[in-house]
Amino acid sequence: MAHEGARDRKDEQLDRDRIADDDTALTTQQGVRVAHTDDSLKAGGRGPTLMEDFHAREKITHFDHERIPERVVHARGAGAYGVFRAYDDWLGKFTTASFLTDPAETTPVFVRFSTVAGSRGSADTPRDVRGFATKFYTREGNYDLVGNNFPVFFIQDGVKFPDFVHAVKPEPRNEIPQAASAHDTLWDFVSLQPETLHAIMWLMSDRALPRSYRMMQGFGVHTFRLVDAAGHGTFVKFHWKPLLGVHSLVWEEAQKVSGTDPDFNRRDLWEAIEAGQFPEWELGVQLVPEADEFKFDFDLLDATKLIPEEEVAVRPVGRLTLNRNPDNFFAETEQIAFHTANVVPGIDFTNDPLLQARNFSYLDTQLIRLGGPNFAHLPVNRPVAEVHNDQRDGFSQHRVHTSGTSYNKNSISGDAPTPGAERSYRHYTEKVEGAKIRQRSESFKDFYSQATLFWNSMTPVEAEHIVAAFRFELGKVTDKGIRARVVDQLRLVDLGLAQRVAEGVGVPAPAEGAPNHGRSSPALSQLIAPVRSVATRKVAVLAADGVDGSGLTRLVADLRRRGAVPEVVGLTDGIVRSAAGEDISVDRALPTMASVLYDAVAVPGGADAAAALGRDGRALHFVAEAFKHRKAVAAFGAGIDVLEIARVDADRAEGAEPVVDLGVVTTAAEGGEMPDAFLDAFAEAIADHRAWNRPTDGVAA
Numbered sequence: 034m035a036h037e038g039a040r041d042r043k044d045e046q047l048d049r050d051r052i053a054d055d056d057t058a059l060t061t062q063q064g065v066r067v068a069h070t071d072d073s074l075k076a077g078g079r080g081p082t083l084m085e086d087f088h089a090r091e092k093i094t095h096f097d098h099e100r101i102p103e104r105v106v107h108a109r110g111a112g113a114y115g116v117f118r119a120y121d122d123w124l125g126k127f128t129t130a131s132f133l134t135d136p137a138e139t140t141p142v143f144v145r146f147s148t149v150a151g152s153r154g155s156a157d158t159p160r161d162v163r164g165f166a167t168k169f170y171t172r173e174g175n176y177d178l179v180g181n182n183f184p185v186f187f188i189q190d191g192v193k194f195p196d197f198v199h200a201v202k203p204e205p206r207n208e209i210p211q212a213a214s215a216h217d218t219l220w221d222f223v224s225l226q227p228e229t230l231h232a233i234m235w236l237m238s239d240r241a242l243p244r245s246y247r248m249m250q251g252f253g254v255h256t257f258r259l260v261d262a263a264g265h266g267t268f269v270k271f272h273w274k275p276l277l278g279v280h281s282l283v284w285e286e287a288q289k290v291s292g293t294d295p296d297f298n299r300r301d302l303w304e305a306i307e308a309g310q311f312p313e314w315e316l317g318v319q320l321v322p323e324a325d326e327f328k329f330d331f332d333l334l335d336a337t338k339l340i341p342e343e344e345v346a347v348r349p350v351g352r353l354t355l356n357r358n359p360d361n362f363f364a365e366t367e368q369i370a371f372h373t374a375n376v377v378p379g380i381d382f383t384n385d386p387l388l389q390a391r392n393f394s395y396l397d398t399q400l401i402r403l404g405g406p407n408f409a410h411l412p413v414n415r416p417v418a419e420v421h422n423d424q425r426d427g428f429s430q431h432r433v434h435t436s437g438t439s440y441n442k443n444s445i446s447g448d449a450p451t452p453g454a455e456r457s458y459r460h461y462t463e464k465v466e467g468a469k470i471r472q473r474s475e476s477f478k479d480f481y482s483q484a485t486l487f488w489n490s491m492t493p494v495e496a497e498h499i500v501a502a503f504r505f506e507l508g509k510v511t512d513k514g515i516r517a518r519v520v521d522q523l524r525l526v527d528l529g530l531a532q533r534v535a536e537g538v539g540v541p542a543p544a545e546g547a548p549n550h551g552r553s554s555p556a557l558s559q560l561i562a563p564v565r566s567v568a569t570r571k572v573a574v575l576a577a578d579g580v581d582g583s584g585l586t587r588l589v590a591d592l593r594r595r596g597a598v599p600e601v602v603g604l605t606d607g608i609v610r611s612a613a614g615e616d617i618s619v620d621r622a623l624p625t626m627a628s629v630l631y632d633a634v635a636v637p638g639g640a641d642a643a644a645a646l647g648r649d650g651r652a653l654h655f656v657a658e659a660f661k662h663r664k665a666v667a668a669f670g671a672g673i674d675v676l677e678i679a680r681v682d683a684d685r686a687e688g689a690e691p692v693v694d695l696g697v698v699t700t701a702a703e704g705g706e707m708p709d710a711f712l713d714a715f716a717e718a719i720a721d722h723r724a725w726n727r728p729t730d731g732v733a734a
């Protein structure tokens with residue numbers, strides 16, 4: 034569904050394929066109208082079914098064939114259309130790709146977010162990397178930036194990809210566990226393949242538990258190359274930065290969300306777009322002149338390394354806005370086919386061996402997934418640029434070529450389609466030489482320094498989460514030898530980390546480790562300079578009969594005005610009657626919801642309502658759990674009593690003057706008496722995302 038004024042070129046192109054079935058007659062695939070579809074054609078009411086029932090056979094046959102192979106990785110995903118616009122022509126000095134340099138140009142895009150390990154029907158919130166794949170339908174052809182929400186990958190050479198994926202996927206004998214890395218084979222692989230360690234640090238961090246697809250960074254990961262009009266190259270790393278900031282769930286919450294709403298991230302993306310709260314990211318670039326290729330203490334071609342932002346700044350160059358949900362999940366989100374080798378003039382590859390393997394793998398996988406070589410004809414994959422070539426035939430050929438030739442050169446069709454036209458893609462001319470050799474470059478062999486850099490850059494809360502994650506994951510590994518080998522590797526990242534992990538998983542703590550280089554990169558932390566915003570945050574406002582209606586209405590209106598999404602959660606569905614006798618609609622019934630589905634909770638005043646909530650185990654659990662997960666909690670008037678019963682251990686107001694303690698915001702005033710400062714303070718607490726200074730019993734770690 035589109036929500037923004039002008040329609041883009043891709044949206045208009047899709048009109049050709051959109052089918053509305055409203056007010057239509059039921060037909061077969063051949064267009065023959067069907068009279069009746071509830072009974073098959075039989076010889077007598079209780080007799081055998083007849084072969085000649087072409088409708089039943091066609092209907093069942095089509096059904097039998099409606100599944101296609103799911104993606105071998107990134108099977109579970111959600112996607113949306115949008116637009117990309119460059120801020121200015123600054124990048125024009127480095128690339129001829131006009132969609133990156135012409136601020137007057139709006140480029141349609143489709144973005145698909147995904148988890149990696151789980152199958153199509155798994156939950157959204159396991160501990161996992163998230164895919165962030167963008168197809169730019171540029172005027173010069175499709176450009177795909179197939180990235181992740183981590184800037185580094187687990188392996189350095191694509192030939193190891195099948196090994197890595199087999200290790201992280203469920204165990205081969207019993208296909209357990211689904212969508213989880215906490216099992217023997219993954220950690221066995223990690224312990225034997227130290228190049229994984231840097232990405233493993235990211236996987237154990239909060240980055241692996243995004244609160245929302247709208248609140249995570251994206252990275253192109255590899256070093257790519259921009260190419261200018263004269264054919265000169267510049268190395269580039271691509272970054273997506275979400276305007277809402279980077280925020281995560283806590284681990285216990287993520288686990289519970291897997292049950293209470295397995296579609297949590299998918300739903301969040303869909304609802305935000307439907308509500309017109311369009312998710313936005315800035316595209317940023319880190320540029321490195323070719324002359325500086327060897328200036329770093331790592332190899333730019335090594336995808337397990339990042340360029341610290343403090344060393345090379347990220348320059349914002351444009352903005353991505355997702356503004357339209359797909360019309361059909363299968364046709365669009367499932368059938369979209371990304372490919373790292375889909376590049377346009379001005380963008381080229383490097384010799385990163387991981388990237389080179391990807392440039393083979395993505396095209397190859399679509400052949401089995403989408404059943405043949407014509408998947409580019411599918412509506413979601415079709416470029417808005419014109420397509421002309423001599424490729425012919427194949428399964429599901431959609432184009433009716435009228436030309437009398439399908440080869441080049443030809444004299445019959447005027448040599449068309451003709452190669453070499455203006456703006457043709459020309460590969461970057463790179464001089465290469467070397468012996469044919471199957472060997473890892475020496476420059477790729479420091480596996481630990483950047484894992485240490487990441488660890489050193491964490492705030493104490495983030496570090497605590499990493500330790501807890503390692504303890505959880507290794508705690509699920511049945512082979513103690515594997516646990517010990519992982520700890521032995523962590524010793525080379527940081528001795529303190531290794532010791533803390535060892536202590537939790539019952540293996541001997543190492544006494545010595547490699548010296549820690551002491552360097553850090555604050556940009557790697559999510560908490561050092563967070564983007565604070567109330568926008569789109571979901572707030573549960575608990576209500577029961579006798580609630581302070583004017584206070585509740587004021588709170589809800591205030592949150593909406595600030596862009597938050599408040600929902601009145603009643604003990605049951607329907608309406609609650611306020612103390613003053615007004616009817617207030619309930620948005621959600623408590624038994625269908627859980628605090629883990631909200632960013633914050635508020636308990637309004639009204640003595641009878643507070644008494645009812647205070648007697649209800651679910652309501653008390655809701656408040657206590659939100660508190661335990663360090664979320665913003667607010668209460669006013671008699672609502673404060675509910676906090677008391679739920680054992681919310683923070684200072685509470687005794688008068689109208691608001692009290693803010695550990696992210697808990699209270700005022701004893703109700704209705705019109707409620708001070709504005711209370712509303713402001715609650716909004717501030719929500720914008721903090723979590724009250725990280727609130728003590729926890731370890732559950733929020």
Ligand code: HDD
Pocket residue numbers: 104105106107110145146147163164165166179180181185186190191192194253254255336369370371387390391394395396398399
């Ligand atoms: Fe991959 C899918 C991201 C390495 C082979 N990959 C896939 C998707 C994303 C990534 C986001 C989902 C695309 C979609 O939504 O349809 N992959 C990455 C990143 C990597 C990476 C950021 C490292 C920097 N991938 C990688 C390697 C190989 C593959 C080294 C193989 C040698 N990836 C695939 C694949 C998939 C895929 C098997 C599965 C479905 C698909 O391609 O279309 O070809």
